[in-house]
Amino acid sequence: MQPSKLIHWAFWSFIFLYPFFKFFFHHQYPLTTWEFLLPCFFFILIFGLLALFLKNGAVDIIYLVLFYFLLSFVFGNLAWGEFVGMAFLFFGLFVCLKEANLFFSRMAGVFIAGILFVDVILAISNKIHQDPTPQIPKDISLLDKKNILYLIVDEHIGVDGMPLSVPQTQGMKQKLDSFYEKYHFTLFPKAYSRYFQSNDSIPNTLNGTDLPQGQAYFGKERREGALLASNQFFENLKKEGYRIHVYQTNYLDFCNSFVDECHRFSKNSPLAINDKSYLLIERIFVTSSLYLYTNSIFKEVLKSFSPDTFPSITGSLNVVPHMLEEIGEDARAHKSGTLFFAHILMPHYPYVYDPSCKPRPVSQWKGRAEFSGDSPKNSISSYQERYGLYYEQMDCLYSLLGSLFDGFINQGDFNGMTLVVHGDHGSRINLEYDPFAKFKDRISAQDILTSFSTLLAIKKSFQLQGTINSNEGGLNAILKEELNDREFTGENDGVVYFAESPGSVKLVPYPMVLF
Known part of the structure; x- marks a missing residue:
């Protein structure tokens, strides 16, 4: 595979799977379980095949769709109209970059670096933050107060x-x-x-x-x-x-x-399903469903199904x-x-x-x-x-x-x-x-x-x-x-x-x- 295609493969896999990784990591779900690894293997394989066979125009469209997909996780509370407006904005950006011969693969590196930088800053900030220390009145006996x-x-x-x-x-x-x-x-x-x-x-x-x-x-x-x-x-x-x-x-x-x-x-939490009493296919189904519900676009799409079809x-x-x-x-x-x-x-x-x-x-x-x-x-x-x-x-x-x-x-x-x-x-x-x-x-x-x-x-x-x-x-x-x-x-x-x-x-x- 050509180096450029390897870069596309790596960038696409990262952009698509990074929110999935964050979802599991946030909930402290073991990353060595098959319910995490199998979906990752599947989509890495899919993106490898796409990178191998698609031509330049289609490659840029894949970047466009994946950036939009990622932002639909970041901006999780936007209404349908706002997402449609964002789609038109992305399409305009795509046309301008094509005219200027600036392809999305060049942006992806900067974009990914920015994502990682922001997440590191947020992690440090959350580690520094602690629950406030309560103000406990002095000289008040607790022995005579029943629970x-x-x-x-x-x-x-x-x-x-x-x-x-x-x-x-x-x-x-x-x-x-x-x-x-x-x-x-x-x-x-x-x-x-x-x-x-x-x-x-x-x-x-x-x-x-x-x-x-x-x-x-x-x-x-x-x-x-x-x-x-x-x-x-x-x-x-x-x-x-x-x-x-x-x-x-x-x-x-x-x-x-x-x-x-x-x-x-x-x-x-997906951890609730991390139980030996549940089959692997059940664990994959529930964790993936919970993950999709964190994406506003998928959340709206899933509303058209019966509430019991995909566990939210x-x-x-x-x-x-x-x-x-x-x-x-x-x-x-x-x-x-x-x-x-x-x-x-x-x-x-x-x-x-x-x-x-x-x-x-x-x-x-x-x-x-x-x-x-x-x-x-x-x-x-x-x-x-x-x-x-x-x-x-x-x-x-x-x-x-x-x-x-x-x-x-x-x-x-x-x-x-x-x-x-x-x-x-x-x-x-x-x-x-x-x-x-x-x-x-x-x-x-x-x-x-x-x-x-x-x-x-x-x-x-x-x-x-x-x-x-x-x-x-x-x-x-x-x-x-x-x-x-x-x-x-x-x-x-x-x-x-x-x-x-x-x-x-x-x-x-x-x-x-x-x-």
């Missing part, structure tokens, strides 16, 4: 919001009633979130607010992993002298200046069990004066666990909706199927929570602890419509309950008997009363917020239905 466990279980529907049309619902309601009674909780089966999205619900709950604006704590351009700098719940406990230990994924960052220990778990997230797989184990270990080391706060991606889709917490084959993973689009929805059969899988994943969650609580009991710490377990919104397994303003005259009462009804259970320090409070109310209304030792007696004229349209931060108030 607090605060768990947000993502996408957990409330007990009375569960659809009675699903055969397994009655059994699941009884399981939840029994579980929370066994561990001395007050269960609020008619609790609801005012918000449909986690990035609205969780910040408002932790700050005790019900703001009528979407993404109020992050702004319009909230990125994944954005820091929740304002956290009144943490601030109040820090003033009382509590240590704060956080266990989180990379969806929201709770580790602000009040946090003493921050335990991070990677959400939707791994959810709780191999994350939640480790997170809860770590909380249990830390609680054994810190007997008093500590808040253990965790955002748990369970029972959130995809439904990857069976009731015994055994991972399901990839072909059996399901999301919350059969059909995608502006309002993901289900057929009657897929609605029943997804709720069945959702409840089985819930069984797994409660097996894990039961083990955690039993550990506290065995240590003799459980009775004195305060425990709060709540969701951030409903299951969102809707039959017809998601809660958008344009559907407000068509959405059913059950789809509203499925969207907003959420779990809430509270065990106060030295509460020795489980009970049920059947008054209906929003999360904040209940938490405000109960965490200040006042019994919640109900809420008048409750409202929830519908987004004006998909992706809109403008929220429209809507009366909450009665359970």
